Amino acid sequence: MEWADYVKEAMKTAIYPGDFASILYTALGLPDEVYEFFESIGSGDEVKELGDCCWYVACFSKECGIDIEETQTLAGELEEHFPLESIFDAAEQMKGSSSRICGLVKKYMRDEQFWTHRPSVDKKAKIQLELAHIILSVYYICDTLGVSWQEVAKKNIEKLSSRQERGKLQGSGNDR
Secondary structure (H helix, E strand, O other): OOHHHHHHHHHOOOOOOOOOHHHHHHHHHHHHHHHHHHHHOOOOOHHHHHHHHHHHHHHHHHHHOOOHHHHHHHHHHHOOOOOOOOHHHHHHHHHHHHHHHHHHHHHHHHHOOHHHOOOOHHHHHHHHHHHHHHHHHHHHHHHHHOOOHHHHHHHHHHHHHHHHHOOOOOOOOOOO
16 A cells, blocks of 8 residues: 555545644644554554554645655655654654644644645645654654554554444544
């Protein structure tokens, strides 16, 4: 599965307000899921929680009009400049990037015509860089856990598709 394929599958399970609220929803959800991943380290739930992070990366990039394949390429280019040494380093990088994304969305709301749903080229480039850092972290974490990111993505889509079939996408917690 490629990132573009994952974005298409993830968007099939997206339930959130449309228009400009979709950017807010996905931007705010990302740091929440990143923190849940951080809390899951050592619990055995890392793959499940990492999949939720990937879902927010996929949906947020789609809502902002950011090409996920370009973002993946950028992540590969960053690898030699931002070496990670542990799963905790990667989680910290994800926390920082997701927080900076929220800050960029805040500035987008303040500085631009947010209701037109078109971030400026400058803001999109900055957001894309942060998303690339998250993808780089996802790859490192997957390597550390001995799983491919495609397996993480597949398990995430399977979980969400099952919830969708049962009418349980909305709500909170794992018992859905």
